[in-house]
Amino acid sequence: MHWDSLIERRGSDSLKWQRYQDESVLPMWVADMDFAIPDPVVDAIAKRAAHPVYGYGVISNETKGVICDWLARRWQVSVAQSHLVSVPAVVPGFNYLAQGFSKVGYFTPSYPPIAQVAANLKIESVAIALEAHEEAGKRVFPMPLAQLETAAQQGMDGFILCNPHNPGGTIWTEEELKQLVALSRRYGFEIISDEIHGDLIMPGNQHRSLLNYIGPDDKAAVLVSSGKSFNLAGLPQAFAIVPNSEQRLALKQRLSGFAPAHNVLAITAMEAAYRHGEPWLDSLREYLWNNWLEIDGKLGAMPQLTLMTPQATYLAWIDCRALGWADPVKVFESYGVGLSCGADFGSRGFVRLNFACPKSRLQIALSRMQKAITEYQG
Ligand SMILES: Cc1ncc(COP(=O)(O)O)c(C=O)c1O
CATH class of the missing domain: 3.90.1150.10 (Aspartate Aminotransferase, domain 1)
Structure with a gap:
């Protein structure tokens, strides 16, 4: 390297x-x-690029299997292939998923496109401030659960979580994620968890996917991508993992007619990265x-x-x-x-x-x- x-x-x-x-x-x-x-990713892209026909692609079960294997190995989560929905990239992914919200919540400081969702969809928003806390030489953001609850009581019906957090670099604790899910059940708000940074974990830490804490009855979705981990943002591709069948169908309907065909080079790159990277x-x-x-x-x-x-x-x-x-x-x-x-x-x-x-x-x-x-x- x-x-x-x-x-x-x-x-x-x-x-x-x-x-x-x-x-x-x-x-x-x-x-x-x-x-x-990684060299094997460059080689896979070059090999596919050398094939002179670039017609519509499909995302095969084999490719989906590679993604699920990656998540099982790296994040210790078990994902059913049928729960994967291809989205053009993570940012479009959370914008599609948030359609239907009337008031979206997010933590601030915030990755700007998350804060932008409300304006894109012409809905209300609630920005919940994070306050840094220092303990044992580490300065991280605790999750402001009381403020989340207040926002839910005041009509927030959807929440976009950046997990791990950009720009703070904080990994939310298990207890915080459990509490977030408990609040979403109590008040009925949906959660979208943007986990694009979930592979870029500092040594000695472990990513905690929201997938560990949700089930098919929850209205919650997780966005995954190799875009950040392997620097493939110029070959955009992401997946929403949506365990809830109703929510999955709604997402597919929103994508239909708006999302472009799969980019065959992007899929090739993602698969090669997860296989060999x-x-x-x-x-x-x-x-x-x-x-x-x-x-x-x-x-x-x-x-x-x-x-x-x-x-x-x-x-x-x-x-x-x-x-x-x-x-x-x-x-x-x-x-x-x-x-x-x-x-x-x-x-x-x-x-x-x-x-x-x-x-x-x-x-x-x-x-x-x-x-x-x-x-x-x-
Ligand atoms: C939290 C977060 N989500 C999404 C993205 C961008 O994802 P994509 O390029 O797949 O839309 C970034 C890029 O920096 C990011 O930091």
């Missing part, structure tokens, strides 16, 4: 890399990794953990910054409010580091740093950030 290789992505129509015309700015924003995907993924997780230690050592030592502990994802969520800067992203950009802006997640004064890149590049970015903090007067 060549994690230290610096791959030139400028000129490859990369969203992440085309943002800064000024080439001295290192892009550390959108959740997209700067690593080469395990050693690559585990090595990646170790590398990401070491990158996090680098961040913790450099930025964690600066009293002006407060960092969440990422139990999952490759995203560092950094509270910069003590710096007193009106726009931290602008300042760091002027020092050559391009970060995601906390305000876009509902948290002004925060930044999100994507550390899925070779360590040498991360070290340059961290030095620049340290320089900005010691030099910039505002």
Whole structure:
């Protein structure tokens, strides 16, 4: 695995890399990794691409079996093939699933497209604030169950959970997930659990899928994808796992006529990643953990910054409010580091740093950030 290789992505129509015309700015924003995907996945895509006919595809039972095997092995969940519904990607997936809600809840800070669902569907929303808690050297978000209950009492009929949480990197506890499901049963709201980060778990942690706590009587769905785990966002494909038959049928009806035909290369890539990508993924997780230690050592030592502990994802969520800067992203950009802006997640004064890149590049970015903090007067 060549994690230290610096791959030139400028000129490859990369969203992440085309943002800064000024080439001295290192892009550390959108959740997209700067690593080469596993060789067997590249080979599988190339093999399928070499077949010169690209007609409509099907998702075979064999492919579905590979997905279920992955979830059984990696997440310890047992999924029936018949519960899988193909969706174009995770974001469209939760937008389709949320049709029919009249008031959607979500936690904030929030991955922006989750907060966007209400506007897309022209429905009401309720943003429930997360408050970080520090214990035994770990800073995570506890689930605000009392506020969830209040929202349910005030008409919330659907809730989108980001599990694990982006941008905080928190893995919800078993008790929290059980309580969430109990509340959904008591008040009758539906749950959509976006588990796209569920494979990117820091060593020593374990993903907790909502699938462990729901059954066919629950109105709850889980979204899975290899898009984040294997950096396949440019070949979009995801699955909704919907144990409830009524809800599954409703989703299929909504997709019909709106979702495009399956992308045969995307399906090929997902299947190859799940079949052959395990050693690559585990090595990646170790590398990401070491990158996090680098961040913790450099930025964690600066009293002006407060960092969440990422139990999952490759995203560092950094509270910069003590710096007193009106726009931290602008300042760091002027020092050559391009970060995601906390305000876009509902948290002004925060930044999100994507550390899925070779360590040498991360070290340059961290030095620049340290320089900005010691030099910039505002
Ligand atoms: C929580 C979360 N959900 C969904 C996505 C995007 O998924 P997709 O590209 O499959 O729509 C991202 C991408 O960063 C994400 O962080």
